Amino acid sequence: MQPTYSVEVQDITRRFGQFVAVDHISFQVEDGEIFGFLGANGAGKTTTIRMLCGLLLPTSGQARVEGFDIYTQTHEIKQVIGYMSQKFSLYDDLTVAENLAFYGGIYGLGRAELDKAVQNAMSTIDLSPYMNKLTRDMPVGWKQRLALTCAILHKPRILFLDEPTGGVDPISRREFWNLIYDLADGGTTVFVTTHYMDEAEYCNRLSIMHNGRIIALGSPQALKNEYQKNTIEDVFIHLVKKQIE
């Protein structure tokens, strides 16, 4: 059976002045998979995600998200995607409940829908001990879980995670990935960027980015086989070295 694609990118480029942040890349993300973007800082991961989320326009190339064109249908795209960045983008002076109400509200969820969505999310992420605490008083790991909850209240078909585990301790990171697996099991496509090699191993498929270009794409196992390495880290170092030469 022909797979259906959540994201289709064709030859997309984005320049900032003279600087080429994303350089003619093409890839597809299948429905329901966990698709990873591995690369160093400045490789173009964030720029790519921002283009797919309708935050930036490409300089050239074509792309569709859930079938919607990223030039002309950004409003439609925004209704079906979830987005969470490294900054977590929570309001520190609001309580957990108020943050949830706000992010649910801007997706147009009514009170009843919101309560249901929060209850739903609580089955995997139990925020109840913090509900009425100010967000600024929460540990980082909990802020991260709250940010994720805020991003999925409206049940997005695809979730974009831009370095979601930056600055979080290893145990919280591991738990966070369990949540990502739960989401994927529930049918949500997950598009995640990272520069942690161990996280790259968790993805169904992985693309390695360097200087705005995709230099390898495939499942972690396939990549390791192809380059005859034991870990993704070795694959990554091998590829980047080759690029520099």
Add this chain to the structure above:
Amino acid sequence: MNSRIWTILRKETIHIRRDPRSLVIVFLMPIMMILLYGYAITFDIKEIRLGILDQDRTPASHELVHDLTSSNYFIVSGYLQARDEIAEAFLKRRMLAVLVIPPGFSADMGTKAVTEVQVLVDGSNANTATVALNYIKSFFVARSLQMNAEILRSPVNLQPRVWYNPDLKSAHFIVPGLVAVIMMMICALLTSVTVARERESGTMEQILVSPVRSIEIIIGKTLPYVLLALVDAIVVVVFAQMVFGVPFRGDPLWLLGFSLIYVYACLCFGIFISARVATQQIAMMSAMLATMLPSILLSGFIFPILSMPKILQLLSYIVPARYYLVIIRGIMLKGIGPVHLWMPALFLAVFGTLLLMISIRRFKTNLEG
């Protein structure tokens, strides 16, 4: 109401409630400004330092000096002995004016048609000099009339009466204007940082990936401040009235209604700035610069618009304080109502709405500059 506007509005309200700094801006700053400006800006000049060079030294000359300085406009800061001391007194700023009574003053007064007295004024501060000169002139006009009246009747008798501010107290003129200037600054400051703050903290990015439209963001961020600014306007007016005793002849409810329109226009001005700049600092600086100077200089707050060069007169049409000044002075001092004030009010409403619409149009729901 649209549920997304409501969501944003509620969140902004929580921000305001939990941020003590914004409450300081809203309530403490205006009160300090009222006190500072209210006392500092005054045209009522008192206790002008007057030097006396009495070369006559007769009872008549003593009487003249006594009469001139019995009002509290002048205080005698010293008696000079010779003309060449005058320059030094001015240079050391010991005296602002010197009255010279020539020898033979009392002798001439009975015999000659005209008796001469000289006054020298330090003109380096033109404003004070003019006021001092006017006081002295009117003193001598009154005195001459008094002396003449014994001899002949003056053919035309002017009976001056000043309406609305009979004592020409400058506080009555300044303080209502001060309300206009302060409200403009505070309102613009309040909204100017709301968008920039979220740009800095990164939450704006999170809002922009949602299907929220720019109109919902802009309106949701402006509305919560309207109530706050209106309460602020009441505080400022009541406080100014208590401290400076400015009369309030009109209907307070009408003033409240018109103030609502004014704060709306000012808040829209702030959001207009906010929608365009990247950082809170730039937003605050721009809000201060763009509101304070025009509101003070080009609104008619102190300097009459009609005596400005044509180009500045034209510029003053886009200064919202200009219109509110007409409204608040009209209601407080003259006791007039909407019949006479609908024009400036209409302008303010149009001005605010126009800025709001431009802000919505210019506000991008992505991160492209």
